[in-house]
Amino acid sequence: MSKRARMTLDNPYLPYPVRIEQIVTETEDGNLKTFRLVFLNPEHEEKFRYMPGQFAELSIAGKGEIPIGIASSPTERGFLSFTVNRVGVVTAHLHNMKEGDVMGVRGPLGNCYPWDEMEAKNVVIIGGGFAFTTLRSSLVYLLDPQNRSRFKDVIVVYGARSPGMLLYRDELWQWEKRDDLQMHVTVDATDDPDWKHHTGFVPTIVKKVVPSSDSSVALVCGPPVMIRNTQPVLEDLGFPPERVFLSLEMRMKCGIGMCGRCNIGDQYVCKDGPVFSLAQLKEMPPEY
Amino acid sequence: MTAYRVYSKEEWTSAVKALESHYQVFVPVKDGDFHLFGLLSEGKRPDFDFQNTHLSPKSIVYPQSERMFEYSLDGEDPDAHMLKEAPKDFSPRAIVGIRPCDALAFQRVRVNFDTPRYRDPWWVSRFESTTFVGLGCNAPEATCFCTSVGGGPFSEAGLDVLLYDLGDRFLAKVLTSKGDGLLKKALGGMEADGTLVRQAESLALKVTEAMPAVVPVDGLKDKSVLELFEAPFWEDVAFGCINCGTCTYLCPTCWCFDIQDEVLGKSGDRIRNWDSCMFPLFTLHGSGHNPRGGKVARVRQRFMHKLKYYLDKYNEGVQCSGCGRCVRSCPANIDIRQVAELMNSL
Structure with missing residues (x-):
């Protein structure tokens, strides 16, 4: 395989394409919706092995990415779900998307519950x-x-x-x-x-x-x-x-511990977290 | 046995020129009052008579702005909304005349982008395709403190070749096979004899010993992170700071970035840009909460990251190569050497 192709496959910034299969409005104020996403390529679903507590970057071409906890369980096969609060540019756009639309998912990211x-x-x-x-x-x-x-x-x-x-x-x-x-x-x-x-x-x-x-x-x-x-x-x-x-939650971009913004002391919430024990947090600067 | 070659200064200029058929060659060039790294192929004349370049060559491996992916938003396109890697150039490049502090900086940054769990494909590919030809410092500046942070005016860390400026000629010390390969492609020069090597070694010793007083960082590893975080001096340190971000922009070991999407018509790019912990937006949550909403918190983050968090996380020294650019260019005269001293003696 050429070096270029290998790099593309291993690229941790490249989202997997997914289709929105179902959208459920969760709350009476309409600000929270759950999106059920299905991988366009079954190989990607195989690669996306996660445990409860992990998160993913939801990617919308033209808008950007948002880090969101995975609401589905690995015991539920065939889809991922994410419940998204409408807050900023990406989430507002996502809330206006329709079933059948194509977007991206990057992950799974971070650690899981113990x-x-x-x-x-x-x-x-x-x-x-x-x-x-x-x-x-x-x-x-x-x-x-x-x-x-x-x-x-x-x-x-x-x-x-x-x-x-x-x-x-x-x-x-x-x-x-x-x-x-x-x-x-x-x-x-x-x-x-x-x-x-x-x-x-x-x-x-x-x-x-x-x-x-x-x-x-x-x-x-x-x-x-x-x-x-x-x-x-x-x-x-x-x-x-x-x-x-x-x-914990933090503003994130890369999700893989490189872009530098989500640190608490020497821990990156995106890569070393988002799950921390209270014992760990007591030894970290209170900056979250 | 270590190989040395010697070039007259005229020979060296043509040797560097000859590299152009094998590499993109970056050299120090005079730009107004300063020196910067420029591409030889753009007609720039190399000028090796400088103290240090105004900007470090970090953008050669890690561009200030770079296209990550491209995509179509055209509903007619079957691949619409799917990201594809933007075309990139990872062809061999050589940085000729990089100062040892800036070469050390790439080593210190590498642990962030090339990790056991993830590799940043673009940083790593560009880094690996780069050959680093260092130029030892005969006349360090008053703001230089490389010897305090694990480097030195003739440090070989992160270099493939080290040049010694011996007045009318350059002595080139081959440090790696990559460096050997580069010198074989350069034309001219001849094998150096022991006299020249001894002359270079005594020059290096003399300059290194004359470096300004050492900035203490030896106690930082054992200090409590919480005590440093709560230290009483942060208000004073941050007092004059205007959060302009000049320090992070100039710093060869600052690596933080932002990711943004930009759209024109029906196609768009995902782009990454250098970012700075000096800016409030860097950490602002969607909810409005900001863990580093005040400037004291941001200034503390910058110094704590460089002098404590990095040290604790990687145990590879501090995240600083002692180049002194931030000291020289800070409009509020904030000096990392003084902050290191405060932290080290807490």
């Missing part, structure tokens, strides 16, 4: 707002019949501002009915008299429903205020910082 460390332990999943994406991936992965027996109790606390701002509502209600996980859905407030679930902020619910930890791992993903207020609650419950994992 799946080896979670084996034979209770898994506590704590999510807030639209940061539930890679947690959804994790939950689907955990509940897969092939995987479920490798983990002990699965406890989920997921909250949003209001019922209409919850992601993946159909799945949430199905998970609530199952007996192989404890699902706790909460909203900050609601005027719906029929609301059967929790009301209150995520840290409060965590304090109420999560048992103290001898052998548990917590995965936490949410807005900064939720992360800040959940930390002391987990500490009180006896979670050592080595067993609390957070997924």
